[in-house]
Amino acid sequence: MTADGDRVPLRERTAEELLALVRAGGASTRQELVNSTRMARSTVNQAVARLIREGRITESDRAPKGPGSGSGRPAVRLVAVVDASAVAGIDFGHSHVQVAVADEQGAFLGHRIARLDVDAHAPAALDLAATMLDGLVRTTGVTLGSVVAGVPGPLDARTGAVTSPTILSSWVGLHPGAELTRRLALPVRVENDAVLGAYGEARHGAGAGRGRADFLYVKASHGIGAGLVVGGRLYTGATGIAGEIGHIGLPGRPESCRCGKRGCLEAVVSVEAVRARVALVDPSRGVADVLLDRRGGPVVERVAHEAGRTLGTVLAQLCDLLNPGALVLGGELATVPGFVDGVRAAVERDAQPAIAATVEVRAAALGDRAELHGALELAAASSPARADGDAPH
Ligand SMILES: [Zn+2]
Structure with missing residues (x-):
């Protein structure tokens, strides 16, 4: 225990200070942290690595918005995971993408759906899901702690990759979890959609x-x-x-x-x-x-x-x-x-x-929303905000 502020180890104080800066929007890259704190680059790197390990900061590879960000490769953007209690579900059908956000108990807060030939256009479907979810997060004002997505095809649990060369042809070899994590700057768990449907019905369905x-x-x-x-x-x-x-x-x-x-x-x-x-x-x-x-x-x-x-x-x-x-x-x-x-x-x-x-x-x-409800339920069960440990597997 370190009850007194002055007994908190220096490394921890550094991390807290940097996290506060990222949260407040004062800095969003490692270089900006160095610039605004005048700490050594290595100190900043160490503290950021620690925050990432602890799941309090995530990295997004999207280029910083606005002019004046300089030429050359865009810096990796840092995003703070702040008291995140809301969850999101993504349901990729063969011909639609739908996203929803819910509170930590899995109760619906908002929902969007778009039609798209998902089978044939994997990258477009992943982009669309990320854009729709970003929009939904902005309009509902929530901070996400956990995201679960369902895909309508066979998924190898050992690698997270879509496995069949013929069933979802444009998805083969893709790691939807890693792709979505990169786009959303949040860890995303991916399951087969019917598995999520079963989970939704088991957890939330008033029926059989x-x-x-x-x-x-x-x-x-x-x-x-x-x-x-x-x-x-x-x-x-x-x-x-x-x-x-x-x-x-x-x-x-x-x-x-x-x-x-x-x-x-x-x-x-x-x-x-x-x-x-x-x-x-x-x-x-x-x-x-x-x-x-x-x-x-x-x-x-x-x-x-x-x-x-x-x-x-x-x-x-x-x-x-x-x-x-x-x-x-x-x-x-x-x-x-x-x-x-x-x-x-x-x-x-x-x-x-x-x-x-x-x-x-x-x-x-739950009708044809069983998969989406299952995704939200599973996200809620594995959310850091609800550590009751009843997520399956
Ligand atoms: Zn067949």
Whole structure:
């Protein structure tokens, strides 16, 4: 303990003084700290290294704003992490980016969404997410302590890299966590989106996920992915890729998949496939509004029921393997009338009777925001401001 100010070690006082300068906006690079304190460069470097180690300052590689910053390579900017209690979630869908900020309990403070072909434009999607989040932080006036992002593809838990060469082609080899950390000057944790959906439902959903020790969350949207909760914990497999069920093959189906194979589950059951099928059966219907308006109607309901049954035949086999208490269906398709009923019908028909009799099949309580809520919940659970240690893994 160092109760008296004059007994605080000099090194610590130096660090506090520099941190105060950065917080007050008096200096934002190491050189500016040297200039305004007249401390030795090595002293400043040591103190900054210590503050970075302690997570009280982060580095951003963005060039300082405004004129007169000189020519040549821009200096690394230092950003103070000040009493940060708010959290942010980022949800990369296949065709949208959405961001939200919440308080340390995970309660929504603000939200933004933009449409973009995320699969094909990874750097643009990462830039857009960072810009949207910066804007949201400015308008809500919060200071972020923790950020979690979800990506709709396989992520190697050992390296943080997107692994599949075919599923998110423009993302392959990218480390989304490192890329976002660099853009936001904040540590960002990245998870598969369906895993976050499962976490959101387990933590926050008022429906089947909440309180269930064993359930399977399935995100059915532009792709199909699953998040698995076993014994009350997220199960992500040996390398973090468990739940990639979208490319399970359906025998005899000719549809070609973006992964290069034919007859994959998500080539047959997806927002695009349902839209195309509705347009085929009822050409008078505008294709674009089929799912967005969520009005349903007999044709939409019939097509969605059929898609649900196709998904259900695969989920029935997974139910036989896992004996889950619930199948929680999220993503855009689960909000279309008829879809969840179709899944339930196939599970009741195809799973072992004793297993089918006890599994509850229902839509995600958080709707198509389960992933975003999961990201916020996970960010809140791992926030330095809430050290109750209940983050999974
Ligand atoms: Zn595939």
